Amino acid sequence: MSELNPCMTCGACCAWFRVSFYWAEGDDAGGIVPSHLTEQVTPFLRCMSGTLHKPCRCVALEGTPGESVRCTIYENRPTPCREFAMSGENGVVNDACNRARAAWGLPPLGETPPLSGLPLNAATAESSRVQLPAD
Numbered sequence: 001m002s003e004l005n006p007c008m009t010c011g012a013c014c015a016w017f018r019v020s021f022y023w024a025e026g027d028d029a030g031g032i033v034p035s036h037l038t039e040q041v042t043p044f045l046r047c048m049s050g051t052l053h054k055p056c057r058c059v060a061l062e063g064t065p066g067e068s069v070r071c072t073i074y075e076n077r078p079t080p081c082r083e084f085a086m087s088g089e090n091g092v093v094n095d096a097c098n099r100a101r102a103a104w105g106l107p108p109l110g111e112t113p114p115l116s117g118l119p120l121n122a123a124t125a126e127s128s129r130v131q132l133p134a135d
C-alpha cells in the first residue's frame, strides 16, 4: 500500500524560503521556468514571484500549506526546488525542510542525527543556499 508523500500535505518550504536561481533558468533566456512567474533579484539572479519579501509564498503554489498543496509548474520548477530534499528522504535529515515545517506548525520529518562533533549532513550543507525572504 502506498503512502501519501508528506510534501503533498505540506508545502511549507514553498511558503517560507526565497526561491532564487540563475536568471538563465527562465524561459525567456533558454531555460524552462515560466519567466512571467519570476522577479529579478540581482542582474544575475531571479526568484519565484512571491518569495522575495515576507510574507512569503511562491506564486506557483496551489492549495493550503499544511493541508493540501500542489506545484503548478512541477515539470518546470527551478533548480533549488529540484535539489531541495524532503527531510528523511534516503534516511537524510534536511534541517531546512524541518525549519520550514516548524514555521507552519508541522512536526519534523526524519531521524534526529546522533550528537557528535561532526558537521551536519550534506543535505543540510546543500540547503545553506536557501535564503529567508527579506522583511
Ligand code: SF4
Pocket (backbone or CB within 6 Å): 006, 007, 008, 010, 011, 012, 013, 014, 084, 085, 086, 087, 096, 097, 098, 100, 101, 109
Ligand atoms: S518543507 Fe519539506 S516536507 Fe514540506 S514540502 Fe518542503 S520538502 Fe516537502
Ligand code: SF4
Pocket (backbone or CB within 6 Å): 013, 014, 019, 048, 058, 059, 060, 061, 062, 070, 071, 072, 073, 074, 077, 078, 081
Ligand atoms: S516552483 Fe513549485 S516547488 Fe518551487 S517553490 Fe514554487 S510551488 Fe514550490
